[in-house]
Amino acid sequence: MSGFLEARPRVGYYYTGKTDTEELNNQLHKLTVKHYQSIAVVVSESDSVYDAICTMFLEDVGTLFVVDKQSHLAGVLSRKDLLRASLGRQDTEAIPVSIIMTRMPNITVCKKEDLVVYAATKLIERQIDALPVVKDAGGEKYEVVGRVTKTNITKVLVDLANNQLF
């Protein structure tokens, strides 16, 4: 309790059992993905690796999401995937992104109602840079509505430190 309370002579207090760390957890466990997500940048399954690299630079993002003809999530492309594909002087204009992307069902997703802490935990566990924020589109298909990256999580920590949480 020290730090929160100081006793006056002949005056007592008792403690509810919560520590300040628990209070902090309560705070952290209220933050949801929708308050911190970024806009998703998508490419089509038939786009070339070269197109995807150009989109990545134009939009200045680290992860692209790949959608099929029905605009459902089909894959994820990281800078690492694109760098690997562009090694060895291959003709990146001739390779479609569907060859090199990480595919469903190997994609970890989140919903906008999920906790930021859940998204952060998934990013660490799966060793990835970004999660797509998705909406169910029926039949185990997802529509992409945003992205959560380690940059978003880093901003949460900075906001937390500056008392500027959403």
Next chain:
Amino acid sequence: MSGFLEARPRVGYYYTGKTDTEELNNQLHKLTVKHYQSIAVVVSESDSVYDAICTMFLEDVGTLFVVDKQSHLAGVLSRKDLLRASLGRQDTEAIPVSIIMTRMPNITVCKKEDLVVYAATKLIERQIDALPVVKDAGGEKYEVVGRVTKTNITKVLVDLANNQLF
């Protein structure tokens, strides 16, 4: 105060004026870079872009630091820099990293005694993925002793949420 304290009849308390958010800030403002930094992966100024890309994959890092012959920090290479350099089917084995790296003094650095929050703020402000953790080597030169990335910061948030702060 609610949540922390409950009054007993005829017993009082007074509040020190700190909120739980301030307590959280106190916690966050004790965490220093040295508790969360990762190992730095370095390449030499004369290495080729191709070598750097290979090192990046072998060591599985997103940022490499470039050192000169005296092992002092000379530059930084991100995945984005390497991806840009490998576009257009250039001969990446013929280009030294010193052509494409971000150079001193345009590199933002931190020390191991700096707060994690300071490092996080710099990562967001400068829109970069990693900071080198450095030690003064005299004459405005730095020795690289570690790296702090958005992955490290994301781990801080996860640890904070799980009550497992260092």
